[in-house]
Amino acid sequence: MHDRPRRMRHHGLVSIPALVDRLWCRLHLDRLAGGRQAGYVIREDMLDHPETVRSFRWIRWLLVAETIVGLAAIVVAVLLTNAGQTIPWAVWFRATVVLLITLTLYVFAWRAQLGYYWAYQRLRLFSRIFPVVTLVIAAIPGLYPFWMVIEQIVFSLLMIGIGDVLTTDHMRATFPKPARR
Numbered sequence: 331m332h333d334r335p336r337r338m339r340h341h342g343l344v345s346i347p348a349l350v351d352r353l354w355c356r357l358h359l360d361r362l363a364g365g366r367q368a369g370y371v372i373r374e375d376m377l378d379h380p381e382t383v384r385s386f387r388w389i390r391w392l393l394v395a396e397t398i399v400g401l402a403a404i405v406v407a408v409l410l411t412n413a414g415q416t417i418p419w420a421v422w423f424r425a426t427v428v429l430l431i432t433l434t435l436y437v438f439a440w441r442a443q444l445g446y447y448w449a450y451q452r453l454r455l456f457s458r459i460f461p462v463v464t465l466v467i468a469a470i471p472g473l474y475p476f477w478m479v480i481e482q483i484v485f486s487l488l489m490i491g492i493g494d495v496l497t498t499d500h501m502r503a504t505f506p507k508p509a510r511r
Contacts, residue, residue, distance in 0.1 A: 351444070367508055371445040376504045386443045388495050389453075393436055396488045400428040403481045421478050424467075428485060431460065435492075442505075450496065450505040457493030461486035 376382060403425040407417045435456060441449030468474065468482040495501065 367448045367451075372447060372505055374445070377443075377445050379500075379504065381500045382504050385495050385498065385501055386439065389439050389492055392488050392492050392495070393432060393439060396432045396435070396485060397429070399481060399484050399488065400425060400432055403428065403478065406477060418474070420473055421475065424474065424478065424482070431456075447505055447508060450501075454493065454496045457489050457496060461489045461493075464489075 403421075407421050407425060411417050435453060438449045438453040438456070442453055464482045464486045468479045468486075474482070
């Protein structure tokens, strides 16, 4: 359904992902997000390598799991609120932020899967930082209810999983650091 071609004026049939990519490029968002390294793209043969494809499949599934965890936190908060419990603002803030962070990670994974080094680096960086920050915040006594602390631990484990996939020997070889200009 997502790859169903649509007819565009003067361009023939184009898939929805191709349309989104075209819009992204037209708005120069890679330049905005990637800075100097915005145009650095890895070799096509490395993108098509079975291990690269498998790695990005794992990353997508881990991101789906993070989305489910984030949505579950909101559902639990709503159910508890409807049952008469007072849910601290920190829970609502955290649940919303997790979903927004996950959306940005989807974008980074999408651009990295297209070969953009900057997106791979951002995804790798965030998969290292977010678990640490999340676990430190979860350790603050009384800030979150117990169920939210568990949610944060699960979120962190999923992020660590993404980091593990991104730092395999194959993925580091697939996304070599660009030469300094």
